[in-house]
Amino acid sequence: MTQKTYTINTTETTDIIIKNSILKNLDSILKEKSYSMFLLICDDTTKKLFANKVLESLEKLDKPIELHSLTPGEDSKNINNLFRILEHLIEKGFDRKSAVVALGGGMVGDMATTASALYHRGIDCIQIPTTLLSQVDAAIGGKGAVNLRHSKNVVGVIRQPRFVVIDPILLEKLPEEKRKSGMGEIIKYAIAMDEKLFEKLTNNFNDTGWIIDRCITLKMSIVQKDPYEKTGFRQVLNFGHTLGHAIELYAHLSHGEAISIGMVFAAKVSEKLGMIDKISVDKIIALLKKYQLPINLSKKNITKKVIFEHMQKDKKALNGIPTFVLLKEIGKTKTGCLVSNNIIDEALDEILI
Numbered sequence: 001m002t003q004k005t006y007t008i009n010t011t012e013t014t015d016i017i018i019k020n021s022i023l024k025n026l027d028s029i030l031k032e033k034s035y036s037m038f039l040l041i042c043d044d045t046t047k048k049l050f051a052n053k054v055l056e057s058l059e060k061l062d063k064p065i066e067l068h069s070l071t072p073g074e075d076s077k078n079i080n081n082l083f084r085i086l087e088h089l090i091e092k093g094f095d096r097k098s099a100v101v102a103l104g105g106g107m108v109g110d111m112a113t114t115a116s117a118l119y120h121r122g123i124d125c126i127q128i129p130t131t132l133l134s135q136v137d138a139a140i141g142g143k144g145a146v147n148l149r150h151s152k153n154v155v156g157v158i159r160q161p162r163f164v165v166i167d168p169i170l171l172e173k174l175p176e177e178k179r180k181s182g183m184g185e186i187i188k189y190a191i192a193m194d195e196k197l198f199e200k201l202t203n204n205f206n207d208t209g210w211i212i213d214r215c216i217t218l219k220m221s222i223v224q225k226d227p228y229e230k231t232g233f234r235q236v237l238n239f240g241h242t243l244g245h246a247i248e249l250y251a252h253l254s255h256g257e258a259i260s261i262g263m264v265f266a267a268k269v270s271e272k273l274g275m276i277d278k279i280s281v282d283k284i285i286a287l288l289k290k291y292q293l294p295i296n297l298s299k300k301n302i303t304k305k306v307i308f309e310h311m312q313k314d315k316k317a318l319n320g321i322p323t324f325v326l327l328k329e330i331g332k333t334k335t336g337c338l339v340s341n342n343i344i345d346e347a348l349d350e351i352l353i
Helices: 022-033 044-059 079-091 106-121 132-138 168-173 176-193 195-202 208-225 233-238 241-250 255-272 278-290 304-312 341-351
Strands: 004-009 013-018 038-043 065-070 099-104 124-129 143-148 151-158 163-166 323-329 332-338
Touching: 004 208, 013 022, 013 208, 022 044, 022 124, 022 163, 038 044, 038 079, 038 106, 044 065, 044 099, 065 079, 065 106, 079 106, 079 143, 099 106, 106 124, 106 132, 106 143, 106 151, 124 132, 132 168, 132 176, 132 208, 151 241, 168 208, 176 195, 176 208, 176 233, 176 255, 176 278, 176 323, 176 332, 195 208, 195 278, 208 233, 233 241, 233 323, 233 332, 241 255, 241 304, 241 323, 255 278, 255 323, 255 341, 304 341
Parallel strands: 013 163, 038 065, 038 099, 099 124, 124 163
Antiparallel strands: 004 013, 143 151, 323 332
């Protein structure tokens, strides 16, 4: 695809650059900032697949480069690994003109964002997302967090990256389960924000470049209006996440798979409250099934009690009462919805089969 560049202007500026094979020109993008040092954070998989490309490009800037690799998977998103990254930065003498480079999916991006925001009260972070989910969502918007005590993303920051460098060609090496997870987040945008995208996906539209571009545009429109989650406007991005995060932690599903079930739950709650009709719910379920995403928790050992306890700890909860992003129609949502325990119970019964 031809290069596209976007700029998110909040109190911090983020340049998002999308182009095939852009990693070989990473040095030309970063040279204007005159960074003093780089810490490349990756996991063992992205280190093997892509690190050499990034290192070759960074080496052209003739600055010290350090590499820090993590074990792949959500379990690595913990406070101990965060401290190890910070200790690496201290040990090697990184200063305020240094930069952290995240090469990976959501876990790597979260760790890099959090560490860069904490070190010296904030140094630049450069995101190079390597999964479909991170290219369309996780790398954009400045959220970084670690999990603690079986609570997802409970300790973290919101600090916008300086650059997001997206190379769609990296997705050619993406395993099918990772592609499926990314589709869960893409379908979230379609259901919650964009009926046109919903229709395109329903009709087998498969232009990956256009889909990535569309999702980035949608997320940018939200982040610019509510960059630090102060107004509640950004909650639309959490459609399906109140239940989805609980499922992700306890049912050991990928993020996109867990959010898929969370979206079915939210759609069913919306129907029970008379906000949408059954035809819309059936369309949503059909689209998720089309992309081989789960629609219930069949054969998963997770109880309603565990799910509800986790939802009470959700960041959108008010005084221990979970709130939900629900549907007014496909492509339009209502945030901050309080739902009776009876309705929650009924909807959970329909997905715990």
